[in-house]
Amino acid sequence: MRKKIVAGNWKMNMDLSEGLKFAVSVEKHFRENPSDKAQVILCTPFIHLAGVAEILKNGKVALGAQNCASEASGAFTGEVSAYMVKSTGAEYVIIGHSERRSYYHEDDKLLSKKTLLAINSGLKVIFCCGEVQNEREEGKHFLVVKRQLEEGLFSLTEEQMDKIVLAYEPVWAIGTGLTASPDQAQEMHKYIRDLVRDKYGNNCAKKLPVLYGGSCKPSNAAEIFSKPDVDGGLIGGASLKKEDFAAIVEAI
Ligand code: PGA
Numbered sequence: 001m002r003k004k005i006v007a008g009n010w011k012m013n014m015d016l017s018e019g020l021k022f023a024v025s026v027e028k029h030f031r032e033n034p035s036d037k038a039q040v041i042l043c044t045p046f047i048h049l050a051g052v053a054e055i056l057k058n059g060k061v062a063l064g065a066q067n068c069a070s071e072a073s074g075a076f077t078g079e080v081s082a083y084m085v086k087s088t089g090a091e092y093v094i095i096g097h098s099e100r101r102s103y104y105h106e107d108d109k110l111l112s113k114k115t116l117l118a119i120n121s122g123l124k125v126i127f128c129c130g131e132v133q134n135e136r137e138e139g140k141h142f143l144v145v146k147r148q149l150e151e152g153l154f155s156l157t158e159e160q161m162d163k164i165v166l167a168y169e170p171v172w173a174i175g176t177g178l179t180a181s182p183d184q185a186q187e188m189h190k191y192i193r194d195l196v197r198d199k200y201g202n203n204c205a206k207k208l209p210v211l212y213g214g215s216c217k218p219s220n221a222a223e224i225f226s227k228p229d230v231d232g233g234l235i236g237g238a239s240l241k242k243e244d245f246a247a248i249v250e251a252i
Pocket of ligand 1: 009176214216236
């Protein structure tokens, strides 16, 4: 059985005290209602990490960052390294989110470098891929995702792939209210797993969690998660409301 995962991506929301307060309530919820099916992860802004790590310590919920630097250390003003992220107590980092790819021009080569640094720092990577609307309309979505994986991820060894969680997030579905249909998600997730199988073999492909992201909410989560190659979700907007986030975890 593959590990099921529901990760909340807070993006750039909540100041420090709001974030800590929210983490306390999420932690309490999952302490009192532990999910025996899914690993729950909160991916917070950098400034929240150390405080949220304290709150989640010894509990059921894991912690992640949303980004890390592409260099290990040194004179890179304003950057936060993977090693620093790890030192807060975080276990995961999101790399390759479409908002980083488009607004901060992060390309496959840079993402490949970040992924390797993160793994070498002891983090697990939630590696995002997905096409924009035009690419889907032109029927290029498989090709785009293939390129993102081949150039951003497939320089890893099979052992390093153990530290990867993939997230398929069609960009046209992120924050738009549009969701990939369960069949569209399944089709792409299966395609991704087949690519991983071709490159790394069946064992690796079978173990790899592939999450769906893009306007996932309580009303559509169960149907999407019921698909055989969908192993959970990466949740943006709905992770900012405890009831919605809890209902999505429940849907697993
Ligand atoms: P959304 O975001 O759930 O708000 O669409 C998902 C994501 O960007 O990870």
